[in-house]
Amino acid sequence: MKIGRNNPCWCGSGLKYKKCHLDREREKPLKLWEIQEKLMESFSSKICLHPVAGKECGKKIIKAHTVQKNGGLNYIAKDGHVLGFKLNMKTFGQDELSPVPIGVNSASTFSGFCNVHDNEVFAPIEKSEIVFLREQIFLFTYRALCRELYFKVGHRKVLDHVRLADKGRPVPDQMFVQWHLDGVIEGADAGLRDLQGYKKRLDAQLSSKTYDQVDYCVIEFKAPPTIMCAGGFNTEYDFQGNTLQLLGDVDTAVDLITCSLIGYEDKGAAILAWPAECMFARKLVESFLKIDPARMPDALVRLVFECSENVFFSESWWCDLPKPAKDSIRSRILSGAGMAVPRGSNCLTDDGIQYVGWEVVGVRHSL
Numbered sequence: 001m002k003i004g005r006n007n008p009c010w011c012g013s014g015l016k017y018k019k020c021h022l023d024r025e026r027e028k029p030l031k032l033w034e035i036q037e038k039l040m041e042s043f044s045s046k047i048c049l050h051p052v053a054g055k056e057c058g059k060k061i062i063k064a065h066t067v068q069k070n071g072g073l074n075y076i077a078k079d080g081h082v083l084g085f086k087l088n089m090k091t092f093g094q095d096e097l098s099p100v101p102i103g104v105n106s107a108s109t110f111s112g113f114c115n116v117h118d119n120e121v122f123a124p125i126e127k128s129e130i131v132f133l134r135e136q137i138f139l140f141t142y143r144a145l146c147r148e149l150y151f152k153v154g155h156r157k158v159l160d161h162v163r164l165a166d167k168g169r170p171v172p173d174q175m176f177v178q179w180h181l182d183g184v185i186e187g188a189d190a191g192l193r194d195l196q197g198y199k200k201r202l203d204a205q206l207s208s209k210t211y212d213q214v215d216y217c218v219i220e221f222k223a224p225p226t227i228m229c230a231g232g233f234n235t236e237y238d239f240q241g242n243t244l245q246l247l248g249d250v251d252t253a254v255d256l257i258t259c260s261l262i263g264y265e266d267k268g269a270a271i272l273a274w275p276a277e278c279m280f281a282r283k284l285v286e287s288f289l290k291i292d293p294a295r296m297p298d299a300l301v302r303l304v305f306e307c308s309e310n311v312f313f314s315e316s317w318w319c320d321l322p323k324p325a326k327d328s329i330r331s332r333i334l335s336g337a338g339m340a341v342p343r344g345s346n347c348l349t350d351d352g353i354q355y356v357g358w359e360v361v362g363v364r365h366s367l
Helices: 032-042 069-078 089-093 113-126 136-164 171-208 279-288 291-309 315-320 323-336
Strands: 061-065 081-084 100-103 109-114 214-221 227-233 258-266 267-275 309-311 360-365
Touching: 032 136, 061 100, 061 113, 069 323, 081 315, 100 171, 109 113, 109 136, 109 279, 113 136, 113 227, 136 171, 136 214, 136 227, 136 258, 136 267, 171 267, 214 279, 258 279, 267 279, 267 309, 279 309, 291 323, 291 360
Parallel strands: none
Antiparallel strands: 061 109, 081 100, 081 309, 214 267, 214 360, 227 258, 227 309, 258 267
């Protein structure tokens, strides 16, 4: 392959060949820790995601919890720590993925709000009694969505740096890396576009205090769950294995659903919530409601470990978990992160494993 030094590079970067891939096979290969460093840098940016952020912001961007520390994480903490899985470049080389202790001051946090707006917006779910008002359900949804958007932006930023991962490789390998990243970036851009669209609509609802455009299903437990989470995600299949939507079509917006597992007043709940226009999310919840209430908690465990990475749990629960259950959870985490076998239609169907013993005392929804 002969390309003039001043011609556009074959990779599509827009740079001249001499400023891009010329002699890249002779360059020093990029180290995994360098990519990890860029990843951490991207996930450490400070910004306020409030719709009127700017002059009205406080002076300090805080590390805001997406899972409440008081009443949430503290229910499952031991010596100030909870367990969670950390996926990074080192994960690829591990023989067995294992959870690590994470301090409750750090677990579930992101630098996505200033102190003024975090305190102002989320007071109804941080400082008021949880009675599942539409406003409270909206705020759990909004917070989970903001977190997903924050990390999606960080992930997109680091992908441009990952393009340098073909340094020191033969030209055919360089072409494969760039071709693969083209697809990854196209998908990331589509996902970012969808999240920004949902965020814009929820911003308008927050500003107008119109909370009835978010539908929900609340599953109440007799005691706080041993797993806490706050995440937003897209699902391809329902709990009976039926196809809902195809995530590979970057030209079509995909439906979003959020899940929050919370503890409050020595009780617990799972909140499934989604923008009212998301009909596939509605169908997912309709399939969930067909499950025997005694099996609903295990279905929720399958869902959160399959679809979210912002999940934390108690050490005692993990230690007491049988090996088949641990192996299933590890597989779900790696599948969801694209590190193992891609998801199949049975990813949320009942696998016969009892993960938890939470007692369901009530189910309420807006369907």
